[in-house]
Amino acid sequence: MRALLQRVTRASVSVEGKVVSQCGPGLLILICATPGDDEGTAEALALKVSKLRLFKDGQGKMNLSLAQTEGEALVVSQFTLAADTSRGNRPGFSGAAKPDEAKHLYEHFAAAIKNLNIPTQTGTFGAEMAVSLTNEGPVTIWLDTDRV
Known part of the structure; x- marks a missing residue:
């Protein structure tokens, strides 16, 4: 799985002009399932995300995790994180999981974060x-489970 984490002061998602979800201070997590991922992959990634020290402590150093700050998470599926731009000018997305499997793993990842x-x-x-956010820092981190 791939994840792009953005430390935010706020983030929201709108569909057809209506806000469907939002979060306060925490992380906007863009997530992409790839072939070969499974529920264990999603759970391992969720645990890693929850423990990453991306938030400032009292001395202004990034020493606190999302769990420690009682921050929120907004999880958004984004298959384009699997884009292959190695040939030509049009990205290919064959590196993304098939939609049914991707949906299952996306939902499993979100449930694992919530758990x-x-x-x-x-x-x-x-x-x-339409994703709206205020990136704090800015802090943006890329994770691949094959490297976690």
Whole structure:
């Protein structure tokens, strides 16, 4: 699985002009399932995300995790994280999991984050979404489970 984490002061997802989910301070997590991923992969990634020290402590150093700050998570499916741009100018997306499997793993990842006592909201899988955020820092981290 791939994840792009953005530390935010706020984030929201709208579908057809209506806000469907939002979060306060915490992480916007863009997630992409890839072939070969399974529920164990999703759970391992969720645990890693919950423990990453991306938030400032009292001295201004990034020493606190999402769980420690009682931050929120907004999880959004984004198959384009699997883009292959190695040939030509049009990205290919064969590196993304098939839609049914991707949806299952996306939902499993979001549930795993929530099960770690992190308030969690989600986007709408497969929908054309407008994501709005205020990136704090900015702090943006890329994770691949094959490297976690």
